[in-house]
Amino acid sequence: MEYKAKYITDDIKLSCYEDKFFKSDIMFEHHMLIWFISGETKIVQADASYVFQKGDIFLIPRNQLATIINYPKDGEPHKTVVMHLSVERLRDFYANLEVKPEALLSKKIYSFDNHPLLESCLASLVPYFEMKDLPENIASLKITEAISILRAIDKGIDNVLTNFEEPGKIDLAGYMEKNFMFNLPLEKFGYLTGRSLTTFKRDFSRIFNTTPQRWLTQKRLELAHYQFVEKKKKPIDVCYEVGFENLSHFSFAFKKQFGYAPTELIERVRT
Known part of the structure; x- marks a missing residue:
């Protein structure tokens, strides 16, 4: 398997798998916003499975378990832009907002198809992966932009993004x-x-x-x-x-x- 990754910061990367497929079982420590440039991914969770392809955009909430299987498709590698929305960054974003989140009843994966605002935000990151020196505030502004767009297109997303709790002792x-x-x-x-x-x-x-x-x-x-x-x-x-x-x-x-x-x-x- 040949894997390539380019980073703007630790929270934003361009990921590329060029071999047959890649499989991993993952616990997501951060919310992950992903935009598909090419390829296909199958995500298997305990009670649901998903298939995402070129153009799809989706958000995986933190502290979830999933099996991820990445495939090249149509002669193109599996290539994605991945943005981590960390607890620290989200705390800063919501610090001055009066948001009263409701209890989070499910931890589903949120699909936004190829929403033009999100696609424009994430696609605009691609040229930055070729730059050697990037102003520090650019990445931060892009993450803030992505969070703002998510809130604009999904009124319930605050319930996900403001869930800062760590897992408690359960059955x-x-x-x-x-x-x-x-x-x-x-x-x-x-x-x-x-x-x-x-x-x-x-x-x-x-x-x-x-x-x-x-x-x-x-x-x-x-x-x-x-x-x-x-x-x-x-x-x-x-x-x-x-x-x-x-x-x-x-x-x-x-x-x-x-x-x-x-x-x-x-x-x-x-x-």
């Missing part, structure tokens, strides 16, 4: 049953459930009577089996969507668990 069993397919370090799962790593492992062992690693592997393989039988999906798709990092390791683990390889199961289902 561990329910959270893990919903999010086991995301291949993240245990420290991240601990953070998202409001626990230190030590407390996470202790609570996990008490609830599930096994280690997190063993439980996660079994749950992912069971989900893979279901995807093959009920959804008729391909091994390459199932492998990445249930939390494995490469097909050979997935196939080995699957056969060890069930006694037959994914290809054998698929042939059996077909007949």
Whole structure:
């Protein structure tokens, strides 16, 4: 995989993947505003999946888990402009505004299609990636412009952007049953459930009577089996969507668990 990235600042980058595809399980520490120049992305969350293509603009709220699969398309690389909207910057933006946000009931991904104002704002960043010296205030002004446009076109976006809370201690069993397919370090799962790593492992062992690693592997393989039988999906798709990092390791683990390889199961289902 050949990956290239150019930065205006740490919060604004031009990202480009030129190989077949790139897959990653991610916890978003910042809100991310993304504009597609070319290529395609599939985003898989616990209860929803999305496909974004050339021209699309979307916002991913912070502290969410997702599997990201990036593809080149139509002979063009996967290329995006990515803008991070950090808590610090948003606090500064809202400091002098009288905003009373409502409780955030869902953490969906917000799609803005190819809205002309947002597209103009993000497209105007592209020439800056070729400059060696950029005035410090340019990037800040562009981020402020993007936030202002988001507020103008979505009246409920304040509820998302002013949510500065860190995850509190929540029901561990329910959270893990919903999010086991995301291949993240245990420290991240601990953070998202409001626990230190030590407390996470202790609570996990008490609830599930096994280690997190063993439980996660079994749950992912069971989900893979279901995807093959009920959804008729391909091994390459199932492998990445249930939390494995490469097909050979997935196939080995699957056969060890069930006694037959994914290809054998698929042939059996077909007949």
